[in-house]
Amino acid sequence: MENAQSSAQRVYDQMLTFATIYGGSVLLAIVTLIVGLWLISWIIKVLSSVMTNRHVDRDVQPFLLSLVSGLLRVLLLLSIASTLGVATTSFVAIIGAAGLAVGLALQGSLANFAGGVLILIFKPFRVGDLINAQGFTGNVEAIRIFDTTLVTLDNKTIILPNGPLSTSAITNISTKGTIRVDQVYTVGSQNDIDATEASIRRVVDACPFALKDRTHDVLITKLNANSRDYDVRVWTKSETYWETHYYMLENVARQFGKDDILAPKPQLFVTSE
Structure with missing residues (x-):
């Protein structure tokens, strides 16, 4: 009986010691998490409103919002880990190495993704426009995040990667009407x-x-x-x-x-x- 009481007392003492040492950090981390998630939600709403008011294409808005939200959540998790006393240097190094490896592996795809975002935002052409680009002339059938589809006058389908398309000369025959x-x-x-x-x-x-x-x-x-x-x-x-x-x-x-x-x-x- 005395052994059980002694064990319970040791557990209580350990919990009290942990709460004394780490309680403030845990409480601060919880508050940081709640406030951070609320701030991220508020920022995303404001960003969505700004893009809507500036007539940013609705096809690209979800991509941009999810990208910003993901980056902010990663920063929030790193901040919470730092608050709890966890060394974040190793996390940053791992994330950096993983990002570098993925970036090298998907270099062309990332360039096409960025080009698609630029095309959807700045709209050098729209669906239905007759354009000349990359040596091809045709009507724009679809603008996707990685490529753009043209239909030539002889009804051939041409798929152009958005990376080179966003950085090369484009003749938009339909712009002026x-x-x-x-x-x-x-x-x-x-x-x-x-x-x-x-x-x-x-x-x-x-x-x-x-x-x-x-x-x-x-x-x-x-x-x-x-x-x-x-x-x-x-x-x-x-x-x-x-x-x-x-x-x-x-x-x-x-x-x-x-x-x-x-x-x-x-x-x-x-x-x-």
Whole structure:
């Protein structure tokens, strides 16, 4: 009986000693945990509100919020461990080594992830836009966090990694809503200048895709030995760029045939020694 009482007394003394030595640290750690979680929740709400007010794409908001939340929670756990007297140097070293290893292994994927975030935030193009990038021209079908999908005019699907895409030149044909279709037509110098221009003008005026409130140009851009180059500039809506392009090519050829506008005559130069 006395042994049991003695053991209970020792346990009580040990608990009292532990509470005296570590009680304040444990209590402070608990308070830090509660306050820290509340602060993290408040920061995430404020950040979400700011991104919504600044019209940050809703597809990228969850990624950014979860990333910030995860980083803040790691910092909170390190702070609590430090409060309890646990050496955090080893934890930091382990996290750093693991981060370095993962970063090296996923270097390309991380670059694509960062590129996707930048594209979704700054919006150099949107879904449905006609763009030229990385040597490809097509309509943007989807913007994902790691890659962007284009559908070319011949209905091929092109998948472009977001890393290189976010750091290279992009031509967005759809941004302004209107675009100019530039073409060059070469005719023989034997054709009358006014007649040639009038023939091209008939096609421009009949083009259903040409904007009626814009001025379209038909200009002589170059005089060759036996031909003239006409620079034809037609304004149209961005989404009808290719319709305008092909309409002009086909119908200018037809109109030249109707108006007897002739192609350049071949020249043969014969010299004798």
